[in-house]
Amino acid sequence: MGLSLSALAERKTLWPWLLLAPLTIYLALFFLVPLVEVAIMSVTEPRPGLANYEKVLTGSLYRKVFLNTFGTALLVTLCCLLVGYPLAYLMSTVSKRAAMGILLLITMSFWTSFLVRTYAWMVLLGNNGPVVWLMQTLGIAEPPPLLFTRFSSTLAMVHILAPYMIMNIYTVMQKIDPSLIRSAESMGAYGKSLFRHVYLPLTAPGIANGSVLVFVICLGFYVTPVLLGSPREQMAAGLIGNQIEQFLAFGLGSAMSIVLLVVTLVILGIYHRRFGLDKLYG
Amino acid sequence: MSAYLRLAGVNKTFGNFTALGHIDLEVEKGEFVTFLGPSGSGKTTTLMVIAGFEKATRGEITVADQSLAHLAPQERNIGIVFQNYALFPHKTAAENVYFPLQMRKVGKKEGMKKAAEMLDLVGLKGFAHRLPKELSGGQQQRVALARALVFEPDLLLLDEPLGALDKNLREQMQIEIKRIQKRLGVTTIFVTHDQTEAMSMSDRIVVFSNGAIEQAAAPLDIYHRPATRFVADFIGESNLLEATITDAATGKAHSPVLGEVTCGAEGLPPLTDGQAVSLLIRPEHLKLSREPKEGRQNAQMVIETIVNYGDNAVVIGHAGDQQIRVRVPGADVVILKEGDSCHFSWTADAVFVLDK
Numbered sequence: 001m002g003l004s005l006s007a008l009a010e011r012k013t014l015w016p017w018l019l020l021a022p023l024t025i026y027l028a029l030f031f032l033v034p035l036v037e038v039a040i041m042s043v044t045e046p047r048p049g050l051a052n053y054e055k056v057l058t059g060s061l062y063r064k065v066f067l068n069t070f071g072t073a074l075l076v077t078l079c080c081l082l083v084g085y086p087l088a089y090l091m092s093t094v095s096k097r098a099a100m101g102i103l104l105l106i107t108m109s110f111w112t113s114f115l116v117r118t119y120a121w122m123v124l125l126g127n128n129g130p131v132v133w134l135m136q137t138l139g140i141a142e143p144p145p146l147l148f149t150r151f152s153s154t155l156a157m158v159h160i161l162a163p164y165m166i167m168n169i170y171t172v173m174q175k176i177d178p179s180l181i182r183s184a185e186s187m188g189a190y191g192k193s194l195f196r197h198v199y200l201p202l203t204a205p206g207i208a209n210g211s212v213l214v215f216v217i218c219l220g221f222y223v224t225p226v227l228l229g230s231p232r233e234q235m236a237a238g239l240i241g242n243q244i245e246q247f248l249a250f251g252l253g254s255a256m257s258i259v260l261l262v263v264t265l266v267i268l269g270i271y272h273r274r275f276g277l278d279k280l281y282g
Numbered sequence: 283m284s285a286y287l288r289l290a291g292v293n294k295t296f297g298n299f300t301a302l303g304h305i306d307l308e309v310e311k312g313e314f315v316t317f318l319g320p321s322g323s324g325k326t327t328t329l330m331v332i333a334g335f336e337k338a339t340r341g342e343i344t345v346a347d348q349s350l351a352h353l354a355p356q357e358r359n360i361g362i363v364f365q366n367y368a369l370f371p372h373k374t375a376a377e378n379v380y381f382p383l384q385m386r387k388v389g390k391k392e393g394m395k396k397a398a399e400m401l402d403l404v405g406l407k408g409f410a411h412r413l414p415k416e417l418s419g420g421q422q423q424r425v426a427l428a429r430a431l432v433f434e435p436d437l438l439l440l441d442e443p444l445g446a447l448d449k450n451l452r453e454q455m456q457i458e459i460k461r462i463q464k465r466l467g468v469t470t471i472f473v474t475h476d477q478t479e480a481m482s483m484s485d486r487i488v489v490f491s492n493g494a495i496e497q498a499a500a501p502l503d504i505y506h507r508p509a510t511r512f513v514a515d516f517i518g519e520s521n522l523l524e525a526t527i528t529d530a531a532t533g534k535a536h537s538p539v540l541g542e543v544t545c546g547a548e549g550l551p552p553l554t555d556g557q558a559v560s561l562l563i564r565p566e567h568l569k570l571s572r573e574p575k576e577g578r579q580n581a582q583m584v585i586e587t588i589v590n591y592g593d594n595a596v597v598i599g600h601a602g603d604q605q606i607r608v609r610v611p612g613a614d615v616v617i618l619k620e621g622d623s624c625h626f627s628w629t630a631d632a633v634f635v636l637d638k
Contacts, residue, residue: 179368182335184353187385202370202372
């Protein structure tokens with residue numbers, strides 16, 4: 001005698017939950033609980049009330065930092081797109097082997113620690129670094145400061161985030177049916193109009209996926225802008241770090257974190273309604 | 283009348299591989315020509331060379347005496363329906379059909395009106411604003427056809443367009459495509475590996491094998507007077523039997539299986555005594571009986587399998603080592619049993635001779 005059918009069905013429905021349990025418990029303990037604590041802190045520290053939020057939402061320093069954060073994230077996303085789209089296109093046109101080679105080169109930076117990559121930029125862009133030396137050799141007597149500027153932090157963040165953009169766009173480009181392009185050609189579409197009317201709309205989902213991913217990750221960037229960026233152009237995560245580490249203003253830091261989280265969720269929400277979050281992972 | 287589309291000595295090689303040997307073909311204006319052959323026979327490559335997506339290694343293609351050699355696919359004014367329809371998923375049916383007009387700088391208002399008329403012609407009135415994913419396979423097929431025709435192309439190329447449809451829809455679309463093609467009078471090349479499709483739709487069938495044309499002729503000629511053994515075997519069901527010509531003058535041959543045979547079909551090739559040949563007898567030209575039939579040539583076989591199709595049946599048997607297929611009316615099948623020994627008979631005009 002075997003198991004009855006309903007028992008089998010029950011076992012089947014139980015399995016996925018069992019498999020999910022370790023991760024769920026882990027996330028609940030080490031992510032959800034602290035997050036709730038942060039939320040509570042934001043309305044209780046140093047005293048109960050919404051004073052922290054009032055400060056964050058109306059204070060000119062905070063507004064400046066938030067605007068700067070969005071500006072930087074937008075700039076980084078745009079740069080990633082400009083760098084990533086042609087590269088992804090190249091990958092989709094070469095042989096599978098060559099594409100894998102390029103992908104390997106692109107993702108190589110993932111294998112290096114975050115800090116090492118950041119310090120590498122410091123060496124490259126520093127006052128005695130090769131870039132400054134090259135500029136001087138080319139006759140620029142007083143090269144503009146490169147390090148600790150918006151330029152250096154943007155450059156480093158684009159370097160780190162571009163692979164996300166490239167992989168998202170490449171995945172979509174690779175799936176485009178070549179007969180769609182042929183059929184467009186047979187109907188008289190050349191380079192520019194072929195791109196505008198057919199190729200770009202077909203790759204739009206990849207652009208949307210990559211952009212949302214890069215933008216959202218960039219919003220919360222901490223190490224890179226703190227170490228490489230201009231102190232005058234702080235990003236939200238850096239300021240939160242300051243509040244907590246230097247001023248011990250746990251409540252204010254928490255309130256900023258929550259605001260950043262809510263904004264991020266709103267962006268993801270809008271994306272979800274428009275494209276569906278499930279598409280984000282191909 | 284000179285040919286409208288002409289392929290002269292078209293050859294295509296990929297490295298060491300010869301995809302097309304030496305293709306010569308002429309197609310009249312308004313003709314519906316089918317390229318038929320197994321996969322890898324060169325039919326699709328020929329289509330792609332005509333469309334301009336593949337460049338011929340040698341040879342020339344002309345449409346109305348104009349060479350296509352230096353024209354990009356965009357400049358050839360050829361409408362193509364792809365196997366998977368290749369509709370733009372982000373455009374509605376009407377926008378898809380408008381696209382080739384848009385590329386020809388036709389204004390939106392006029393172009394969309396033309397697109398709507400075309401959708402009307404293919405029987406898709408009221409579906410103009412649907413996206414491809416909101417249409418059934420047959421409807422997508424119609425949109426693709428409308429899109430390939432809306433700009434009044436010089437040629438219409440169809441690359442196995444019915445492959446993805448189920449049988450009923452397929453037959454319906456065959457009739458539909460034929461109707462529209464006749465109405466517009468567009469010179470059409472239709473690629474398929476489905477012989478019934480080729481038979482029912484074409485003015486002329488071009489049979490491809492191994493990168494060469496085996497035969498180009500009207501459907502019934504292809505069926506009744508195949509030029510080669512390959513064509514005889516590929517088109518329809520056939521009994522092909524080895525034989526040697528014993529008397530060329532009277533059309534007598536000797537077959538180890540059938541014995542003495544008189545060949546009398548129309549359009550026999552010239553024969554010589556002692557020539558080794560293949561005899562073709564179509565299954566529907568054979569009759570089964572218990573006893574030898576008077577006035578017909580007879581031989582014996584043992585029934586092995588009976589495949590029933592309802593209105594008719596195919597009886598497969600063995601005469602010596604030779605498999606024999608006989609098509610019989612469905613009603614006759616009830617008296618036949620597997621394992622039975624019986625006679626099959628034919629008349630001289632059912633026997634067609636092919637070079638071995």
